[in-house]
Amino acid sequence: MMKFRKIIMFILIVNTLNLYCQNTVDIDFFLNNIGNSYSYKINANDYKIKKIQNGLFRKSLLPKVTLTSSIPYQRAISDVTQPDGTIKFIERNYLNPNIGLNTTQFLPFTGGTISLSNSINYSRDFNNNYSNFSSNWVNLSYQQSINGYNDYKWEKKINTLTKKKDSIEYYQNVIRLKYDIAKSYIDAETSQLKSHLLQENMNKVKFMLNEINEKYKHGRAIKTDVEQTELTLEQLKGYLEANKIEHQNSLNQLKRTANIEIQDSILLEGIGEIEFTINKDELIKIMEENGYNIEWKIKELEAEANLDRIKKEGSMSLNLQLGLGLNSSANEISQLFNTPRQTQFVTLGVKVPILDWGASKDKTNIAFVEKENLKYKIEEERNRKIQAIEELINYYWTLKSQIQSLKQQIILSNKLTDNYKELLLLGRKTVSEYKNQIYENINLSIECEKLKNNLYLLKLKIDELNLKH
Known part of the structure; x- marks a missing residue:
C-alpha cells in the first residue's frame, strides 16, 4: 500500500x-x-x-500645371472648278504643330478659378510654300460663381x-x-x-x-x-x-x-x-x-x-468671367514676339429658372x-x-x-x-x-x-x- x-x-x-x-x-x-x-x-x-x-x-x-503638344498633319484632295468650267483635283498638305502650357488655381474661399495659358502654334502649307507662326504670350482669366455652390x-x-x-x-x-x-x-x-x-x-x-x-x-x-x-x-x-x-x-x-x-x-x-x-x-x-x-x-x-x-x-445664379491676353502672329519666328495684340473681356452670366414644375x-x-x-x-x-x-x-x-x-x-x-x-x-x-x-x-x-x-x-x-x- x-x-x-x-x-x-x-x-x-x-x-x-x-x-x-x-x-x-x-x-x-x-x-x-x-x-x-x-x-x-x-x-x-x-x-x-x-x-x-x-x-x-x-x-x-494646389496649382495644376499641364503641358500639351500635338503635331497634326493633314492631306486633302479637293475638286476646284477652273475658269474654263473644267474641274481639277488639287492636293493640299498641311502641318500644324503646337505646344501649350496651362496653369489653373482653384480659390477655395470664393470657389473661383484662375487660369493662365501660354502657347505657340506653327502652320505650314507645303503646296503654296506658306508658313505662319502665332503665339499666345499670356492669357489670364478668372471665373467665379457669385452665388453658386x-x-x-x-x-x-x-x-x-x-x-x-x-x-x-x-x-x-x-x-x-x-x-x-x-x-x-x-x-x-x-x-x-x-x-x-x-x-x-x-x-x-x-x-x-x-x-x-x-x-x-x-x-x-x-x-x-x-x-x-x-x-x-x-x-x-x-x-x-x-x-x-x-x-x-x-x-x-x-x-x-x-x-x-x-x-x-x-x-x-x-x-x-x-x-x-x-x-x-x-x-x-x-x-x-x-x-x-x-x-x-x-x-x-x-x-x-x-x-x-x-x-x-x-x-x-450669377457667373462672372473676366480676363486679358497678349497675342501675336508672324510669318517668321524672329518677328513673332514683336508688338503683341491685347485683348480683354468681361462676361456676366445669369441663369434664371422659369418653369421646372x-x-x-x-x-x-x-x-x-x-x-x-x-x-x-x-x-x-x-x-x-x-x-x-x-x-x-x-x-x-x-x-x-x-x-x-x-x-x-x-x-x-x-x-x-x-x-x-x-x-x-x-x-x-x-x-x-x-x-x-x-x-x-x-x-x-x-x-x-x-x-x-x-x-x-x-x-x-x-x-x-x-x-x-
Missing part, C-alpha cells in the same frame, strides 16, 4: 516537472506580436490608403473630420483584432485547463481504485465498487481524449488568428482575474468623442451640403426632411449606445459577483471532494456519489475560469470605447 502511494507521488512529481519544462507563454506574447496577423496588416494598409486619399483634398487646392466650404470641414474618424477606426480595428486573438487564446487555454483537471482527477481515481481493490481483497468492499470505479476511470479517459482533440483545434485556431507558429506542446498561462472599474458618465463622454459624434457630424455636414447645393441649383422645391423639401430625420437618428443611436454601455456595466457587476460566488463554491467543493474520498474508503459514500462530486468540482473550476476570461474580454470591449490600444 505504501509502495503504491510512493509510485503515485512520483508520477505527479514527474508530470509537474514536465509542465514546467514545456514552453510556456502568456496572452501578452500573442498581443505584443499582433503585427504578424494578416488582419492587422490589412487594417494598416487600409489606413494608409485612407491617409493618402485624405491628402488628395489638400493637393487638389462652393464645394470647398463643405469638403474642408468633412475632410478634417474624416481624417480623425479614419484614425479612430484604425485603432478600434486594432483593439477588435486583439479581442479576436484573446478569444482564441482563451478557448485554447480553457481546453488546456480542462485536460489538466481531467488528468488530475484520473490520478485521484486511480489511487481510489487501488485502495478499493485492496479492500475488496480483504472482503471490506464489494465487486460493484471496483467495477464502478473502473468505469469512472474509463469515462474520464474518454473525456480526456475528446478534450485533446478540442484543444488541438483551438490551438490551430489561435495559430491562424495570430499568424504565429507555436508547438502543440506549448503551455498557455491562465489570464487570472483582472481589476478595473467603469465610470458610466466618463465612458459616455469618451464614446461621443471617439467616433460616435464624429461619424454623425460628418453625416450632418453632408446633409447640410446637400441642402445648400439643391437650393442654389434651383435658384437664380416644382421639381426644385420638391428636392429642397426632401433635403429638409432628410436633415430632420438625421437628427432623430442621431438621438436614437445615442440612446442605443448609452443602453449598450449600461448593459456592459451590468454585465461587469454580474461577472464580479459570479466569480466571487464560484470561488467560495470551489473552496467548499474541494473540501467536499476530500471528504467524499475519506467517506468512500469508510464505506459511507458510494463510488457514484464520489464520481458526481469529481465532475461537479471540474465543472466549477472550468466555469470560474470562463468567468475570469469573460471579464478580460469585457475589458477589451471597454478599451475599444475608450480607444486604449
Whole structure:
C-alpha cells in the first residue's frame, strides 16, 4: 500500500516537472506580436490608403500645371472648278504643330478659378510654300460663381473630420483584432485547463481504485465498487481524449488568428482575474468623442451640403468671367514676339429658372426632411449606445459577483471532494456519489475560469470605447 502511494507521488512529481519544462507563454506574447496577423496588416494598409486619399483634398487646392503638344498633319484632295468650267483635283498638305502650357488655381474661399495659358502654334502649307507662326504670350482669366455652390466650404470641414474618424477606426480595428486573438487564446487555454483537471482527477481515481481493490481483497468492499470505479476511470479517459482533440483545434485556431507558429506542446498561462472599474458618465463622454459624434457630424455636414447645393441649383445664379491676353502672329519666328495684340473681356452670366414644375422645391423639401430625420437618428443611436454601455456595466457587476460566488463554491467543493474520498474508503459514500462530486468540482473550476476570461474580454470591449490600444 505504501509502495503504491510512493509510485503515485512520483508520477505527479514527474508530470509537474514536465509542465514546467514545456514552453510556456502568456496572452501578452500573442498581443505584443499582433503585427504578424494578416488582419492587422490589412487594417494598416487600409489606413494608409485612407491617409493618402485624405491628402488628395489638400493637393487638389494646389496649382495644376499641364503641358500639351500635338503635331497634326493633314492631306486633302479637293475638286476646284477652273475658269474654263473644267474641274481639277488639287492636293493640299498641311502641318500644324503646337505646344501649350496651362496653369489653373482653384480659390477655395470664393470657389473661383484662375487660369493662365501660354502657347505657340506653327502652320505650314507645303503646296503654296506658306508658313505662319502665332503665339499666345499670356492669357489670364478668372471665373467665379457669385452665388453658386462652393464645394470647398463643405469638403474642408468633412475632410478634417474624416481624417480623425479614419484614425479612430484604425485603432478600434486594432483593439477588435486583439479581442479576436484573446478569444482564441482563451478557448485554447480553457481546453488546456480542462485536460489538466481531467488528468488530475484520473490520478485521484486511480489511487481510489487501488485502495478499493485492496479492500475488496480483504472482503471490506464489494465487486460493484471496483467495477464502478473502473468505469469512472474509463469515462474520464474518454473525456480526456475528446478534450485533446478540442484543444488541438483551438490551438490551430489561435495559430491562424495570430499568424504565429507555436508547438502543440506549448503551455498557455491562465489570464487570472483582472481589476478595473467603469465610470458610466466618463465612458459616455469618451464614446461621443471617439467616433460616435464624429461619424454623425460628418453625416450632418453632408446633409447640410446637400441642402445648400439643391437650393442654389434651383435658384437664380450669377457667373462672372473676366480676363486679358497678349497675342501675336508672324510669318517668321524672329518677328513673332514683336508688338503683341491685347485683348480683354468681361462676361456676366445669369441663369434664371422659369418653369421646372416644382421639381426644385420638391428636392429642397426632401433635403429638409432628410436633415430632420438625421437628427432623430442621431438621438436614437445615442440612446442605443448609452443602453449598450449600461448593459456592459451590468454585465461587469454580474461577472464580479459570479466569480466571487464560484470561488467560495470551489473552496467548499474541494473540501467536499476530500471528504467524499475519506467517506468512500469508510464505506459511507458510494463510488457514484464520489464520481458526481469529481465532475461537479471540474465543472466549477472550468466555469470560474470562463468567468475570469469573460471579464478580460469585457475589458477589451471597454478599451475599444475608450480607444486604449
